[in-house]
Amino acid sequence: MGIHFRGWGTAVPDRIVTNDELSATLDTTDEWIFERTGIRERRVGGSAGTLGLAAAQRALEDAGVTADTIDFVVLATTTPDNLIPATAPTIAAALGINAPAIDVNAACSGFMYGVRVASGLAATGASRMLVIGAEHLSRWTDWNDRTMAVLLGDGAGAAVIDAVDGPGDVLSFDLGSDGSLAHLLRCEHGGTIWMDGKEIFRRAVRIIVESAERAMSDAGVTSDQLALVIPHQANVRIISAACQRLGVDMDRAIVVLDRFGNTSSASIPLAVADARQRELLVAGDYVLMTGFGAGMTWASAVVRWSP
Ligand code: UT7
Numbered sequence: 001m002g003i004h005f006r007g008w009g010t011a012v013p014d015r016i017v018t019n020d021e022l023s024a025t026l027d028t029t030d031e032w033i034f035e036r037t038g039i040r041e042r043r044v045g046g047s048a049g050t051l052g053l054a055a056a057q058r059a060l061e062d063a064g065v066t067a068d069t070i071d072f073v074v075l076a077t078t079t080p081d082n083l084i085p086a087t088a089p090t091i092a093a094a095l096g097i098n099a100p101a102i103d104v105n106a107a108c109s110g111f112m113y114g115v116r117v118a119s120g121l122a123a124t125g126a127s128r129m130l131v132i133g134a135e136h137l138s139r140w141t142d143w144n145d146r147t148m149a150v151l152l153g154d155g156a157g158a159a160v161i162d163a164v165d166g167p168g169d170v171l172s173f174d175l176g177s178d179g180s181l182a183h184l185l186r187c188e189h190g191g192t193i194w195m196d197g198k199e200i201f202r203r204a205v206r207i208i209v210e211s212a213e214r215a216m217s218d219a220g221v222t223s224d225q226l227a228l229v230i231p232h233q234a235n236v237r238i239i240s241a242a243c244q245r246l247g248v249d250m251d252r253a254i255v256v257l258d259r260f261g262n263t264s265s266a267s268i269p270l271a272v273a274d275a276r277q278r279e280l281l282v283a284g285d286y287v288l289m290t291g292f293g294a295g296m297t298w299a300s301a302v303v304r305w306s307p
Helices: 019-025 030-037 048-063 088-095 107-123 179-184 197-219 236-246 264-277
Strands: 002-011 016-018 041-043 072-076 101-104 128-136 154-164 170-177 226-231 286-293 297-304
Touching: 002 048, 002 107, 002 264, 016 019, 019 030, 030 236, 041 154, 048 072, 048 088, 048 128, 048 154, 048 264, 072 088, 072 107, 088 101, 088 128, 101 107, 107 128, 107 154, 107 170, 107 264, 107 286, 107 297, 128 264, 154 264, 170 197, 179 197, 197 226, 197 236, 197 286, 197 297, 226 236, 226 264, 264 286
Parallel strands: 072 101, 072 128, 226 286
Antiparallel strands: 002 154, 016 041, 128 154, 170 297, 286 297
């Protein structure tokens, strides 16, 4: 069995926080933030539950299917509404779904981990899954810390995924983790998010390139065959350094962090939605989706786009 992406949906809070707005209270500037990260503004508000639900509703609508046909819900989030219970069952209940519903925390790799879980579920008999990436990072942000506050944003994206006979859309996965690097990006209970930005940056480029190369090799696809790269949206300099090493022009990489900042698990589906809206995804195209984040974790997939 393989999997097919049947529909997509996204949701972001209405409230826009610009770099200039942050500069009014923090020792920073629009120039510094844009030059060092590529971010212009981010969205703030909602919760993983409310944003995830809205994205899921839109994905179901886009897929043209009803919620009662979903037989597994996977919510990728690093900022669940509560420690107990998980947020996925609450979203499922609001959709009228009684199927199994779980949270997966793999930070910024979370959405691709969710897709990997869906692929495994398809292989063991599930027929239709809802994979959501939703984050409420602003809740865990120290708004007085200029090193973190300028980077993060809230948002959600979701995909309805069908099990199909044959290879399906995802030709290969490469996932991994290295918990010995847990100290580089963390948030303790009741605390705020902290990271060693420089070290994460350095490792992220290497991890993306190595993981993408493994995924491409498994799929039998070379970087010049990639129509698009849909990367996790942490920093445009990371995306550009990784693309350069992979031999992919930046005009083949989707960048949405200028509008949304780093939305962790939500960033890849937000970028997919942007590519779809701009009609950049064409049937038969090879697309590389690749994420990395706290854990550290990483996850790449080579997809042959099928509308
Ligand atoms: O989602 C996955 C995890 N996250 C990431 O992948 C993020 C990875 N890291 C990064 O994107 C970058 O390392 C940052 C954007 C976090 C930082 O950029 P950088 O080019 O590595 O800057 P830096 O940390 O070396 O800081 C350079 C200077 C420092 O001042 P000094 O020591 O040179 O005087 C910082 O204190 O910039 C200062 N600085 C700021 N200045 C203005 C740090 N944050 C700010 C700020 N505004 N917001």
